[in-house]
Amino acid sequence: MKRFIGFVTKEFYHIFRDRRSLFILFGMPIVQILLFGFAITNEINNVDIAILDHSNDAITKEIINKISASKYFSIIQLIEREDDIESVFKKGNVKAVLNFEQDFSKNLIKERQATVQILTDATDPNTANTISNYVNSILKKYQQEQNKAITINYVIVSEPRMVYNPELKSVYMFVPGVMTIILMLVSAMMTSISITREKELGTMEILLVSPIKPFQVIVGKVFPYIFLSVINAIIIVLLSIFIFKMPVQGSLILLAFESILFIVSALALGILISTISATQQTAMMISLMGLMLPVILLSGFIFPISSMPIPLQFISHAIPAKWFIIILKGIMLKGVGLEFIWKETLILIGMTVLFMGISVKKYKIRLE
């Protein structure tokens, strides 16, 4: 036990004396969360749009007023002819054009149906989608108000198909993903680097030629990072609660338990990486390419798994991060308990045991 404590103490000296790594360790989660939360957002503000109103009647004017009154859009141009639409887009400022058909009011009242075309600049597909969703919701709102006032029901059909929920903030979607990435990075990359550093410096030779046992070295290496990763997880959760007002719906204890489980599985992966790499550089490359990319691309964090080709979907099952993200979303957003996520939890436990087993077995008691 004394040996173990001595070892852990030494690890903490390393960690706290390496200012740069320490900054990355704790600066990164904060920066990432803030970046994803504020900068990379699906919400829009004051988007410049143009209007082409063939009808020019009372109803279209009212709708246009509603749109220009919203904080999302500012109408910067009124155009006269269809031919102008393209030139307006080409100038680049205008992100969308609303094209009201001729006799809009007449059609609406007579046929109970009128059409407004929403043209969006899809060079940035996300923004385009969001814009059309916002316009859509304004139109719907207008419709509902009208339906209350007049007893006759009529319908405005708009062409875009997606439904947008203005209540759903994008940061809610990012928090579980970012938390997964950070925990993976800190745990796996930092442990693999710290073990390979001993190899590179030659201190591993001295450790091997000493009575300290392999599992003492491994646990001694892993322990400080469990501690640091838990702190990181707490920072992320606190940031999302207090800065982004994102409530954690489910049990905090369950959240803590699942996080530690994921951290341990990532640490086991880190040890595994360190057994196959001889230098810190290799360990870092393998961690980045072998862990980070799959976590970002295949875990369902950014790209939905259901829309991936079948082989990739298959691969995604092998990625612990995928299961952790499902668990996180379940606990944080839906507020579910263990009864809904026991399957994912079991899979994570299985993976952790497997990685730990392999890495203890692969840990060399000699140099080759």
Place this chain on the structure above:
Amino acid sequence: MGISINHISKSYKHVKALQDISFDVKPNELFGLIGPDGAGKTTLFRILTTLLIANEGNATIAGYDVIHDFKEIRKHVGYMPGKFSLYQDLTIEENLKFFATIFGTTIDENYDLIKDIYVQIEPFKNRRAGKLSGGMKQKLALCCALIHKPKVLFLDEPTTGVDPVSRKEFWDMLKRLQQKNITILVSTPYMDEAALCDRIALIQDGEILQIDTPETIVKQYPKTIYNVNASNMYQLIMSLKAYPHQYSVYPFGEFVHYTDTRDGFNPDELKQYLQAQNLSNITIEKTQATIEDSFMEFAK
């Protein structure tokens, strides 16, 4: 309590690192393994410290087999690898404490053994190892290797890259350690350090050239060596090499070490020859062989 090495061979992919190495190190002996870089010294050290497994042969350290009893060996040997292998971001005291702890002991318990060495670096005990001079690093590394009172001490090129003053101090420390019942195996590429060992093994390209006391090895040198000097070093070497009776011609500091193939060699004859080659200020004097001469003779 010594070391016994029997027919050890080791190959890497294409290279034979060690070929049929056998020798014994007696208890409390200061034994030197002398050879250039790439001779196989480090490989042998790693096999003896249980870090590598030999392809053939076996070895025992203090009676323990290097393969089967590796756990016992790891408790009882001290090892100082060739590269400076301490934690640069830890202070002198933290390094020493750490190694004491993992060997299950404390600094106080074995302070007697390291006292002589440690007092020299103790004034800087709160300085990080990375900021120490070469000589101080080396002393700290030795303290760390000694902290658990090992029976056998392995020092792989401890004096490489260290200045002459620190080198001398280091060898003085080894002599004192020997008095405290520790068997020491030390490797070095410096031939002049051979004389400081009780016995030495000369090693090159994975093969042992000779094992004996430094005095005996030098005494057994088969030829008479002459120190030859002249005004132009390059011309002197070329002329000597062109001399039909030369056996060996090696530049040796300000002289050239010359040996002749004939038993009844007359230096005057050589002098005349050199004069005919337009060399001036020629001196030819008998000199003693050194370990380096012997090494070259064996390696020839």
Place this chain on the structure above:
Amino acid sequence: MNSNKVIQVKGLTKMFGDFTAVNAITFAVEKGEIFGFLGANGAGKTTAMKMLIGISNPTSGSAHVAGFDVFTQAEDIKKNIGYMSQKFALYDDLTVKENITFFGGIYGLSKLKIKEKTKEMIDDLGLEDVANQLVGALPLGWKQKISFSVALLHEPKIVFLDEPTGGVDPITRRQFWEMIYRAAHQGTTIFVTTHYMDEAEYCDRVSIMVSGKIEALDTPKKLKEQFQVTSMNDVFLKLARG
């Protein structure tokens, strides 16, 4: 200025803040001389050498290398010197020939000249069999001989050698010194920095730096006489211990 003095240094000083790394050193090296520049780690010899090869600006004093002023003509100095260190010598992942071509190119040799030099070097060192092998696969001794020849490729007036023969076997080492003697014989000045005292024994003259100053400068023979010892190692020990 005497044309035979290829290195002339007067009162050369380098300060880092309050710390004087090189303290007003003065010496001269003649054409074709093998000059040993000795000192313990941290005595200032690396700093001094960096000033001489034009990669570090002196604080004060003057120095001329190959006839050029280190203050104003650093680029000309670089063209006229060769450099070889034990740490950096050749690219391990290039073949012997590729290394020669590369370094020849750096120093602006024409293709024809490089071809000529390559052949000369391969014949000289007996490299026929290994010319197309990767340098990394060669023994240390070979690498050092090749890198010394590479440092001589552009026929520099002075070659700076940084601990050139540490760790090599005794025979290869002597072959290496024979190469150095030959280069010196042909008029190249050799400037050796080292803290291995046995390398010092081979030099025509040596200077020994202690704490930024040159404390001794003479032939190894005279220094040994002066300190009444038998080796440069002992000379150094006496000097360093004051």
